[in-house]
Amino acid sequence: MLPWARYISTRIVSALITLLIITAILYAIVMMTPAETRAELYIPRGANLIHLTDQQLHQYIQHIIQVNGLDDPYPVQYGRWLVNLVQGQWGYSYNLSAYVLDYLLQRTPITAELTFYSLLFLIPFGLIGGAISGWNRNQPADFGYRIAAYTAMTFPPFILALVLLTIFYVGLHWFPPERLGTAAGMVFNSSSFVHYTGQVTIDGLLNGRADVSLDALRHLVLPVLTLSLVHWATLSRIVRASAIDELQKEYILAAKSRGLSDRVLLWRHLFPNVVAPALASSALSAAALLTGVFIVERIFNFHGISEIAVNGLLVVADAPAALGYTIYNVIVVLLIMFVMDILRAVVDPRARNEWTTL
Amino acid sequence: MDDAVNPFKSRFFPWYGVLSILIVLFFVIVALSAPLLAPSGPSDGSSTYRLVEPAVQFLPNPPEPDYRLGTVPLGALKQIDVYYTLIWGARSALLFGASAMLLISIFGSVVGAASSYIGGAAGQLVLRITDSFLAFPVIAGVVLFGQLFFSQNSWVEPGFLETSLNRLGLDNVMLALICFGWMPYTRVIYTDMERIRHSEFVLAARSAGARPGRILFRHLIPNSIANVIVLATRDVGGLVLLQAGFTYIGVGGKSDWGGLLAVGHKWIVGVGGNPFGYWWVFIPVTLALVVFGFGWNLLGDYLNELLNPRLRFTLPK
Numbered sequence: 001m002l003p004w005a006r007y008i009s010t011r012i013v014s015a016l017i018t019l020l021i022i023t024a025i026l027y028a029i030v031m032m033t034p035a036e037t038r039a040e041l042y043i044p045r046g047a048n049l050i051h052l053t054d055q056q057l058h059q060y061i062q063h064i065i066q067v068n069g070l071d072d073p074y075p076v077q078y079g080r081w082l083v084n085l086v087q088g089q090w091g092y093s094y095n096l097s098a099y100v101l102d103y104l105l106q107r108t109p110i111t112a113e114l115t116f117y118s119l120l121f122l123i124p125f126g127l128i129g130g131a132i133s134g135w136n137r138n139q140p141a142d143f144g145y146r147i148a149a150y151t152a153m154t155f156p157p158f159i160l161a162l163v164l165l166t167i168f169y170v171g172l173h174w175f176p177p178e179r180l181g182t183a184a185g186m187v188f189n190s191s192s193f194v195h196y197t198g199q200v201t202i203d204g205l206l207n208g209r210a211d212v213s214l215d216a217l218r219h220l221v222l223p224v225l226t227l228s229l230v231h232w233a234t235l236s237r238i239v240r241a242s243a244i245d246e247l248q249k250e251y252i253l254a255a256k257s258r259g260l261s262d263r264v265l266l267w268r269h270l271f272p273n274v275v276a277p278a279l280a281s282s283a284l285s286a287a288a289l290l291t292g293v294f295i296v297e298r299i300f301n302f303h304g305i306s307e308i309a310v311n312g313l314l315v316v317a318d319a320p321a322a323l324g325y326t327i328y329n330v331i332v333v334l335l336i337m338f339v340m341d342i343l344r345a346v347v348d349p350r351a352r353n354e355w356t357t358l
Numbered sequence: 359m360d361d362a363v364n365p366f367k368s369r370f371f372p373w374y375g376v377l378s379i380l381i382v383l384f385f386v387i388v389a390l391s392a393p394l395l396a397p398s399g400p401s402d403g404s405s406t407y408r409l410v411e412p413a414v415q416f417l418p419n420p421p422e423p424d425y426r427l428g429t430v431p432l433g434a435l436k437q438i439d440v441y442y443t444l445i446w447g448a449r450s451a452l453l454f455g456a457s458a459m460l461l462i463s464i465f466g467s468v469v470g471a472a473s474s475y476i477g478g479a480a481g482q483l484v485l486r487i488t489d490s491f492l493a494f495p496v497i498a499g500v501v502l503f504g505q506l507f508f509s510q511n512s513w514v515e516p517g518f519l520e521t522s523l524n525r526l527g528l529d530n531v532m533l534a535l536i537c538f539g540w541m542p543y544t545r546v547i548y549t550d551m552e553r554i555r556h557s558e559f560v561l562a563a564r565s566a567g568a569r570p571g572r573i574l575f576r577h578l579i580p581n582s583i584a585n586v587i588v589l590a591t592r593d594v595g596g597l598v599l600l601q602a603g604f605t606y607i608g609v610g611g612k613s614d615w616g617g618l619l620a621v622g623h624k625w626i627v628g629v630g631g632n633p634f635g636y637w638w639v640f641i642p643v644t645l646a647l648v649v650f651g652f653g654w655n656l657l658g659d660y661l662n663e664l665l666n667p668r669l670r671f672t673l674p675k
Contacts, residue, residue: 021490029506143374146659154595154651158606159619159644162626166633287538290495291600298607309501309609322505326498333493 003352015334035070043092091320100324109198111304122228130239153233161299175221223300239278276348286336375660381653389449396445406614408442418636428638430622447614455594463590466543474551499534531611550582584665592658595651
């Protein structure tokens with residue numbers, strides 16, 4: 001097989017195994033609940049529950065318990081639930097009065113846009129800054145960079161967001177909160193505006209409405225800034241550590257003794273070797289990125305996937321919503337990890353040939 | 359020769375090492391002497407929030423002798439004393455950070471060491487499960503555990519589990535951070551132990567007839583503990599910041615600093631575009647969080663340079 005095909009298929013199988021382990025653990029947790037709670041996970045799409053009385057609802061739930069065999073042993077139930085999950089039957093949430101998967105998918109473009117632009121900023125800055133900082137270890141440039149990075153890393157993002165909002169929105173009227181302004185929002189929601197991707201910045205251009213795209217970008221500046229600052233610092237610390245590690249290796253000394261200039265040494269020899277391990281570990285912190293997304297979305301009033309936790313989810317028990325949100329997040333993390341792995345293999349030819357990590 | 363005398367040039371006490379130790383010590387001293395620095399107020403002695411009734415109602419009151427760092431309004435008449443919560447918050451932050459760090463680092467290291475020591479298919483399986491946990495965002499854990507144990511009509515029968523969790527002082531944030539924070543330690547110690555157990559000095563010890571237990575405790579663990587210590591030190595600041603974030607957002611957690619910021623957050627946007635109009639509402643607490651995290655991160659860097667001598671090599675310029 002071609003190395004690429006083998007590498008990619010290994011990664012996919014690996015991600016699927018991860019997903020299997022996590023869903024198995026999650027369903028084991030759900031098994032601790034009474035069958036009535038679990039039944040909400042099995043309410044099929046298209047079932048109209050709004051007009052049912054309490055009595056009828058109770059009967060309906062009993063019916064679901066019987067049909068789906070919710071008194072069966074764990075492996076049987078888990079397998080059945082997994083099949084449902086794959087078929088897109090993620091259950092119905094009374095709190096949200098919506099089907100969980102629909103609810104999440106509707107809000108995906110918003111979160112995706114935010115995450116994408118943040119990654120666009122934080123990855124190059126983190127990689128280049130971290131490499132320079134590691135190269136100049138314990139010199140003024142490195143100390144300056146580390147102080148900036150640690151401040152960014154330890155500054156509470158929720159306060160940073162509010163201070164930025166106050167200065168740039170309330171004070172200067174430059175960058176407002178929310179996803180779109182009123183005018184652009186009306187255009188975006190009008191029937192003549194075609195939603196190709198759901199991402200305002202791209203759809204605006206495709207519809208020939210650059211003003212809508214610009215408005216969306218204006219609204220993205222502050223959340224993206226908040227989100228990338230924190231994670232840029234985390235990434236660049238990983239890169240710095242990996243650069244310092246790499247500087248101990250003999251090939252660097254050999255290159256140095258061949259009389260190569262520092263610039264060639266840093267960017268042609270050190271950098272490619274630093275980027276690969278750093279990308280691997282930043283894939284591992286993709287989970288941290290989603291936690292950041294949650295906080296930023298809440299503060300800037302972006303109605304992304306985090307909204308599922310706003311709508312009373314945390315007050316009243318809601319099995320489908322909580323489980324759906326969890327699984328959705330895990331899938332997103334696995335996707336980010338997959339992209340990072342591909343990037344890593346592009347940068348580092350050795351990575352393509354490794355398949356022991358399965 | 360000067361290097362050994364001048365503490366700012368010393369190899370064992372570089373300036374950032376001294377600074378980090380001073381910062382961490384400062385927080386420890388503040389936490390220990392909280393009863394002296396902020397004696398229990400008359401209104402409520404047991405809470406970490408002290409309520410006062412200042413002259414100006416509905417608005418944050420600037421610093422005065424009675425409340426040294428001003429107040430934040432809570433409801434109509436009562437206001438929270440910022441200084442009091444700042445001091446007592448240092449104690450709870452340090453307690454939370456240290457206990458969460460200890461729990462996850464010990465658990466993670468034991469899992470990592472065990473999977474390396476056992477090796478084979480079982481070890482690989484443990485690593486595989488560890489990797490799966492890495493794909494799990496903490497926020498999803500917080501939401502899930504909040505649902506499971508701490509919501510109204512929570513999934514699990516209320517009673518036994520909830521009361522025992524409360525007795526242990528665990529909330530959903532602590533549980534989620536423990537459940538989804540240990541994996542980096544497992545990976546770090548596993549990588550280190552794999553590197554060391556194939557090294558020559560372990561082979562020498564083994565051929566000299568050392569028992570597995572002796573090799574584990576005299577060679578493998580002491581040689582792989584350095585990176586764990588560094589990671590754990592850096593984690594303290596991060597854990598406290600995460601807890602404050604979750605408390606602020608309102609998904610759980612008992613961070614005093616986060617709680618105070620949550621009460622005062624609307625006053626940051628207070629006066630027409632100037633975030634510093636009511637600066638005492640958030641600057642002291644934010645500063646405390648930043649310096650706290652900064653100190654622990656810097657201390658981690660310092661320990662890293664101290665405990666990993668192989669990193670001391672620098673390229674001749």
